[in-house]
Amino acid sequence: MRALLAIIHRDLLLVMRRKSEVLTALFFFVVVTSLFPLGIGADTALLRKIAPGVIWVAALLSTLLGLHRMFAADYQDGALEQLVLSPQSMVLLVTGKIIAHWIVCGLPLVLLAPVIGIQFDLDAGSLSVLMATLLLGTPVLSLLGSIGAALTLGVRGGSVLMSLLILPLYIPVLIFGAGAVYANSVGLDTSGHFSLLGAILILALAFVPWVSAAAVKIAIE
Amino acid sequence: MTAHISTTSSNSTLVLEAHELCCVRGERELFSGLNLRISAGNCLHVRGENGVGKTSLLRLLTGLSKPESGEVRWGSQAIALDPIAYHRELLFLGHRDALKEDLTALENIQMYAALDDIALSQEKALASLWRFGLRGRENLPVNCLSAGQKRRVLMARMLTRQAKLWILDEPFNALDIQAVHELQNLMIEHLSAGGLVVFTSHQEINIPNMQVLEL
Secondary structure, X not given: OXXXXXXXXXXXXXXXXXXXXXXXXXXXXXXXXXXXXXXXXXXXXXXXXXXXXXXXXXXXXXXXHHHOOXXXXXXXXXXXXXXXHOOOOHHHHHXXXXXXXXXXXXXXXXXXXXXXXXXXXXXXXXXHHHHHHHHHHHHHHHHXXXXXXXXXXXXXXXXXXXXXXXXXXXXXXXXXXHHHHHHHHOOOOOHXXXXXXXXXXXXXXXXXXXXXXXXHHHHHO | OHHHHHHHOOHHHOEEEEEEEEEEXXXXXXXXXXXXXXXOOOEEEEEOOOOOOXXXXXXXXXXXXXXXXXXXXXXXXXOOOOHHHHHHOEEEEOOOOOOOOOOEHHHHHHHHHHHOOOOOOHHHHHHHHHHOOOOOOOOOEHHHOXXXXXXXXXXXXXXXXXXXXXXXXXOOOOOOHHHHHHHHHHHHHHHHOOOEEEEEOOOOOOOOOEEEEEO
C-alpha cells in the first residue's frame, strides 16, 4: 500500500514539474469541444443533440494524447527496470501509475464537463448525467489505455499504433457514456447505461493491471 | 526439513549461483554452459570485449531477462520462484542512471527508498549525498548535474539501499579519479559487511576477494 502511494506521489510530482504536457491534453479537450458550437452556430436544438457524442469523443482523444507518457519516459531512462526490480508486485505499481494518469488526465475532464456543457446549452439534469458518466468512464479509458501504452513500448511510431490498438476498445465506453446523456435528455431511464459502465469499470479494474504488468515485463526483457 | 531450513537461514543463504546458463540474442548464441558461484564477501568482475554479452549476463542474474536454458539461484533457490524476495536483497544499476531528471537528487533518493520499502530519514539521505560530494547540490534537479555527479547520486543510492547483492553495469563510467577511488572504497565496505558484488568494467580495479570472469 505504501508503494502504491509512493508511485502515485512520484508520478504526480513529475507532472507538477512539467505541467505543459498535461495542460496540452486538457487544452485540446477544451478547444475541440469549443470548435463545434462555433462551427455549427446557434442552433441550440442541434447542439444539445450532438453534445454528448462530441464531448465524449473529445474526452477519448485527449486521454489518448497523455497516454504515451504513462510508461515511455520511465522506459527510456531505465526507471521502469528499477520498478520491475523493486521488491513490490508490478501489478501494484502499474495500478499506481494508472491511478496517477487518471488523476491528471481523467479527473480534470469530469470537472471541466459542466463548463463545456454550457456551450452546448445542456440543462442541469444532462450536465449531472454527463459528469457521472465521465466519472465512471474515464477510469476505464486510463485502464484500457495502459495496455496500449505498455504494448507499444520501444516501438518506433508507437503512439499511432497505440491509437489504432486502443480506440476500438474505447467504443463500448463511448456508446454507453454518450447514450446515457442522450437517454436522459429524451426522458428515458439511464440506469441501464450506468450499470453497464460500472460493469465495464469493474471488469477493467479486475483484469487490466495484470495484463499491463505482463506487457511491461515483456517490453523490458 | 526443519534442519535444512535452519542451516540455510544463516549466512550460507548469501550465495549467488548460475547453473549452465545459456544466453541467445536474436539468432546469435552469446554464451552457453556458463557456471558461476559467488558467496558472501566476494566480488566478481565480468570482463570481455564489447558485445560479448556482459550486460546480457548481468540482466540474466537480476532476473530481468530469462535464460534460454539453465537457471540462476540465490541461496540455493531459483530466483524465478520468489522474485520479490530476491529483489528485496538486490540492487541493479544499469547503463542508464534511472534518475528522474525533473526531480532533485534528494527526491530521487527518497523516491527509490519508498519504492524499495526502506525507511530512510531525511538526515540519512542528505548525509549519503554529502558523503559523495554533493553538498549544496541536493536540491538541484538532476538534469542540472553532470554525468559524473549523476553517478555520485547513484553511489548515494547504493549506500542507502541496504541490499546484499549489488549488480553494477559499468559503475566506473564517467567518474573522475577521486570518485573511482570512493566507489572502490564503497564496494570494499560493502564486501567486508558480508555483501556480494558483480560488476563489469574495462578498467583495472583493485578490490580484495575479487574473482575475474572473462567472457
